[in-house]
Amino acid sequence: MTNRRRIGVLTSGGDCAGLNAVLRAVVQRAVEGYGWHVVGIHKGTAGLLSRPVEAETLDLSRFQGELLRRAGTILGTTNKGNPFNFPLPDGRRLDRSEEIVEGFRELEIEGLIGIGGDGSLAILSRLCEKADLPLIGIPKTIDNDVAGTEVAIGYATAVGVATDALDHLQPTAASHDRIMVLEVMGRDAGHIALAAGIAGGADIILVPEIPYSLDNLKRKIDELRRRDRNFALVVVAEAVRTEEGEAVTASPGAAKARYGGIGHYIGQKLAEATGAEVRVTVLGHVQRGGTPVPRDRLMASIFGVHAVDLLAAGKRDRMVAWSGRTVTDLALVDVVDQPHRVDPQGALVHAARGLGICLGDR
């Protein structure tokens, strides 16, 4: 083995557009800038539980120009199987964190760059503390719910996909005098719904942070009709609840619920209340793919370079962030376990109201 410094990098949580662009930036900076050796760990923490550990050397030859433009992650990822609470086939749970620590040792890495959302970063931070391994986190998630940064990788592309969907739905809605309901992702946050709804000219946007009543939705449709509008566009975030306050999930009975289906509930209720013809589109995982938009590629590049620079400066337990038009970093403990939700008093909500968009509460 050479005495070149070795670092690891992994992607964790749901994939999104821009992850390969982050990997490219990390490898470029670490290999060219500092002469380090970069180990790409496969499938998030899952790769560290395999023996031998599932990993590959990442060098410049892997990044010939194509990956910058490709969604997904060449390393693979996982959003299940928390190693501190690992589910066994018989239903029991096992703490497998010591195996992860051994996995880090097997790779002989001196630092780790973890690309993930708040849940992933919380798990990685506990693992790295246990292994006494310096960790730098890079925020990624289409949901944009990571605290401490204005931007997470993947969000801009997802908003673009959802906005495109509204662009596709508007002409068909107008041609058939229909209400079109679009259900978008976001887990417990309504950021995608709010941003795409504004950008895509929605008439109604429902987010989990703002309670709604069906009466208010009907009132908005009536108002549109009075203005001779023959169609309506409605965006619903997946975590919006029924009027009775029940979450709608696509996996009833599963240990960890996955949202899905609220669009059909809202569509049905709107059809009953207004007599209009309603169609529902559930956008789903389409939002995680697509060609990464320039904003995501740019942030991926800035974050990747900064993360490597932080490791080089001897920093640990930090997350890179975008704030006030520049890249910065903050302590991981200050960002994990406090998801960033839509601010009902924030600028986007204010703008939506100013545009006459109904948010369901009035």
Ligand SMILES: Nc1ncnc2c1ncn2[C@@H]1O[C@H](COP(=O)(O)OP(=O)(O)O)[C@@H](O)[C@H]1O
């Ligand atoms: N290393 C991991 N192993 C298993 N499950 C994970 C891991 N990292 C994240 N998860 C789970 O994946 C889900 C994705 O949520 P989140 O943590 O928000 O991921 P993301 O990092 O994509 O935001 C969470 O339920 C989280 O507990």
Ligand SMILES: O=P(O)(O)OC[C@H]1O[C@](O)(COP(=O)(O)O)[C@@H](O)[C@@H]1O
């Ligand atoms: O891919 P799965 O397991 O169906 O998960 C779906 C969830 O993942 C996301 O697409 C992304 O969430 P994370 O960034 O937290 O992984 C959510 O918007 C959605 O609720």
Ligand SMILES: [Mg+2]
């Ligand atoms: Mg998340």
